[in-house]
Amino acid sequence: MAKRDWNRRVCAKRGHTTYAPSEPALRSRLHTATAAGAAWRCLRCGDFAIGEPHGSGPADQAPAVLRGKALRDAFVLKLLAVERGFRGVLGILVAWAVWKFSNSQDALHQLFDQDLTVFKPVADHFHWDLEHASVIDSIRKSFDYKHKTLVYVAGGVLAYSLIESVEGVGLWLGKRWAEYLAVIATAAFLPLEGYELHEHVSGFKVATMALNVLAVLWILLGKRLFGLRGGVKAFEAERHSASLLEVEQAALGAPVHA
Incomplete structure (x- = not known):
């Protein structure tokens, strides 16, 4: 089964997000001329979209666009x-x-x-x-x-x-604060769910507790909360490493803005 392309899937639903950086070298990497007019690379899926960019300015002021795993x-x-x-x-x-x-x-x-x-x-x-x-x-x-x-x-x-x-x-x-709240609030009720499960086992209770445990672990590890796996710095670094603009900046040898 083919791997799902989340970037193109979202672009197909919401449309592309294009941006014209003011840095000439970077601008040229995101722009091309076609018979139908100028086209700009989408910051999400990387495909070229014909038409004027949705925004322009310094690269470090480009909109934050979630890609891939994020x-x-x-x-x-x-x-x-x-x-x-x-x-x-x-x-x-x-x-x-x-x-x-x-x-x-x-x-x-x-x-x-x-x-x-x-x-x-x-x-x-x-x-x-x-x-x-x-x-x-x-x-x-x-x-x-x-x-x-x-x-x-x-x-x-x-x-x-x-x-x-x-x-x-x-x-x-x-919001990151909501991720902390989700972990704390869910984990706080796990002992009660465990007690209820001990008193009376049912498929629904087992499924609910398993879902809550998986949610806590996924948010904790995936979002690197409470300093886990490098904490917020590692989380931000991972997110920036997937940014199309920063990938292009790195290819040019330009300084990458954090």
Whole structure:
């Protein structure tokens, strides 16, 4: 199977990004004349695109364009951002439901008991002990929780959901602080997930924990957080080494701007 070209894939979707550096030698490497007019090399995919450049000026003021591995990593981060955003929205809805429940426990308890009697003949027909079913017992236990406890639970869920939402927005925008937040917030809940998995094993819990562990390791190592693998300096050096402008500057023997 052919290797996916992330650069051309993104250019096909968003269009090329061209730039005319003011340095003559570098400018000539990114420019060519064609029968259809002047063409400039795209800073992302490297292909020539006919038309005026999108910008011009000193090479060190050219727009930062993600290429190759950095582009692929940005795509993965956006997937994580969507997942975090979904969890954030879902958590906010759960917090609202718990808060509403805390203010209507007595009324809901009475309504539940009334409706339960309606389903009792059907349950008896199928020989299902409705009164001692685990689901029913769990619901009834929730009616015994104190109002104050439920408010605390709603507040905790809301706080966690807001963190997830902020994390999702930051990851979508490619902010480095969001990567730190994602690692810290995800790692902090791994012991709890491990405890829940120990108490009751399920395929969903195993998959969720495995996904979170992989996400933490990938962000930690791939983004070189907390000084790992050379830290932020090595991360920036790797990103600059993929820059088309800096590759061309290096070919000319010109100084590469950090």
